[in-house]
Amino acid sequence: MEMLSFNNVAFSYPVQPVFSDVNLSIEHGELCFLIGKSGAGKSTLLQLIYMNILPDVGEVSVAGFNSRSIKPRNLPYLRRKLGIIFQDFKLLRDRNIYENISFILESTNTPKREIKRRVNDALTDVGLFHRRFSMPDELSGGEKQRIAIARATINEPVLILADEPTGNLDPETAYDIVDLLMKINKRGTAIFFATHNYEIIKRIPAKIYKLEDGKALKAVAKPK
Numbered sequence: 001m002e003m004l005s006f007n008n009v010a011f012s013y014p015v016q017p018v019f020s021d022v023n024l025s026i027e028h029g030e031l032c033f034l035i036g037k038s039g040a041g042k043s044t045l046l047q048l049i050y051m052n053i054l055p056d057v058g059e060v061s062v063a064g065f066n067s068r069s070i071k072p073r074n075l076p077y078l079r080r081k082l083g084i085i086f087q088d089f090k091l092l093r094d095r096n097i098y099e100n101i102s103f104i105l106e107s108t109n110t111p112k113r114e115i116k117r118r119v120n121d122a123l124t125d126v127g128l129f130h131r132r133f134s135m136p137d138e139l140s141g142g143e144k145q146r147i148a149i150a151r152a153t154i155n156e157p158v159l160i161l162a163d164e165p166t167g168n169l170d171p172e173t174a175y176d177i178v179d180l181l182m183k184i185n186k187r188g189t190a191i192f193f194a195t196h197n198y199e200i201i202k203r204i205p206a207k208i209y210k211l212e213d214g215k216a217l218k219a220v221a222k223p224k
Helices: 042-049 072-080 097-106 112-125 141-153 171-186 198-203
Strands: 002-013 016-027 031-035 057-062 082-086 159-163 190-194 207-212 215-218
Touching (some): 042 190, 112 141
Parallel strands (some): 016 215, 031 190, 082 159
């Protein structure tokens, strides 16, 4: 059963065409890589998934929501089913680590006792419970990305979108982050991992889509 699908999707910015005919799909619990040169549209494609932007042509279906029919009032419900990890972490610098994660649950009126349990469990899961009262600027790049992963998983999403999550990290730390995401995937969470780091892809058996010439081409072999 498909968790995510693009059907004949075209999208353009005012002076820049990006996609002309994108078709792809991800099933529940599946791991999929998205590759392509800088400027090929990887981040734009991820934005189409969480419907920050909508297709000019075609449709995107994700977690029971469809780009043709979704209403603005339903966007928060879609996004609660998704976890998003960015290359630059996007942590709130004026809040400590606990607060960076807890505000996600506070926005859905989760009881305080439940918030505490779930935040502490998420931090323990990424090995950073001891850093819960630290400020973001006190953390290394790898620690910040682990916190971003904890934040992305706090709502128990059905799909995690990872937008170049290792792009700002050294190779050893990058592999640690990938191993953590693989552990999350093995628990049943689908992951769509956008990257240009082909060394990571070579290590992991997964479906691969390559963005090229406005289309998403399914790769039949690992990139060299």
